[in-house]
Amino acid sequence: MPQSEGNASMEPLGKEPRGILVKLARHYGYCMGVELAIKKALETAAQTGRVWTDGPIIHNNEVVEKLRGHGIEKLRSDADLRPGDTVLIRAHGVPRRRLLQLEEKGVRIVDATCPHVKRAQEIISRYTGEGYKGLVIGDPEHAEIKGILGHAHGECIVVRDIEDVGKVDGDEAPFVVICQTTFSIFEIDRIFAALPLDPERDRIVKTVCRATQDRQEAARELAAQVDAVLVVGGFHSANTNRLAGICREINPRTYHIETADDITPEMLRDVDSVGITAGASTPDWIICRVVSRLKEV
Incomplete structure (x- = not known):
């Protein structure tokens, strides 16, 4: 049986009649972040009977259907929430303002943000609070990036590809640079090679997870x-x-x-x-x- 972190020796697992x-x-x-979120969701649902997830907990239809059988379901609208309900923050994380919105609803919040994403949020919050300008490499439409930007104090630039590098002026305030944890490592290397960064001036943290x-x-x-x-x-x-x-x-x-x-x-x-x-x-x-x-x- 396959093991996701096992030793795949590249030997044949089996052959069909034509010898493939x-x-x-x-x-x-x-990955660890997804496993942690699902584990927290199942444990919480066993205690409360129902858990709302703030966005799809996982982008896999079959898994979502199985979780629904345990009382774990994506929140369709805040209008569905009642005081005392349980809302799970998925691995992608959310902006700070979203947490405040949920708190105002009087719901119980279970934070299943991936630890690697949480670290990226903390880095952008700390350094933009100290006057650095945020420079985030990743997809601006991805939930993780939206969540990270929602923890920044001040303006941030998002660079998705080489074409976006032109948006970065090296003469601006010092940058704190982080990456979407699931972004392409090969694209990140290409972008870093083109960015006008100063290692002595800027804080550069490659936050892609292992x-x-x-x-x-x-x-x-x-x-x-x-x-x-x-x-x-x-x-x-x-x-x-x-x-x-x-x-x-x-x-x-x-x-x-x-x-x-x-x-x-x-x-x-x-x-x-x-x-x-x-x-x-x-x-x-x-x-x-x-x-x-x-x-x-």
């Missing part, structure tokens, strides 16, 4: 070793889409699938080896189903 070799990336699947780095490096390595790659994870999962993009740069026969049912014969046409990696919102049992399906196709 199935290989797993060295690192894939659930799990993200391990999964992205392993995905790139895997993509170069197989004929096709299956990247397993929710279609709305930013980190899964990023893994697919990294693999596709190396191997054009990269397919983003959500479940084993998404595998088609065309994906495996003239393929002797298939690599599998998975996003941080993908549990091992979904990956196991993908491996089993490959043996059946």
